[in-house]
Amino acid sequence: KQEVTQIPAALSVPEGENLVLNCSFTDSAIYNLQWFRQDPGKGLTSLLLIQSSQREQTSGRLNASLDKSSGRSTLYIAASQPGDSATYLCAVGAGGFKTIFGAGTRLFVKA
């Protein structure tokens, strides 16, 4: 059974700091991995999608890496801003056409 874990559960950093969010999954047989952002009471916004054959994706200040063999992904946020404050979720596309989410990391960037 595929399980997705995100560490840390919550993170508070000063503005301008570079930070790394971690995601691990138990079964390396995945089709892809996506990182999302969720603001309170809202839906999810896709940030980056990494297909299983890829190692990383970049968009602006965001960089996501994928290591299938070790069951890990990281989301790197450069020069954090107060507007980056949100919950960040990772999800894997798994067997049976399922998408399995982690519980998320709540990020607070202090001005």
Place this chain on the structure above:
Amino acid sequence: ETGVTQSPTHLIKTRGQQVTLRCSSQSGHNTVSWYQQALGQGPQFIFQYYREEENGRGNFPPRFSGLQFPNYSSELNVNALELDDSALYLCASSPGVFEKLFFGSGTQLSVL
């Protein structure tokens, strides 16, 4: 804006009742999936439809059912509502299976 709309935004029901939630996908997206998100947790996969056929299902009982229509709309039906069904229900559409997901803003369901 993702182009995915859900209705209603909020809903209050009584235990034992039935509810239908609706989702309008982006034009051209032939895949839609539904999720249940309890407060403080990640979304839980309910099921996925591809070209009007269910092709994936999570650990939810049969009283959770769905439909996908040719006009890119879909429904989530829940029968015999229980208190634990109170949650944010999200739908997501994508151009195909295992492609980028575009989420709606969700329907907040409260069961009293």
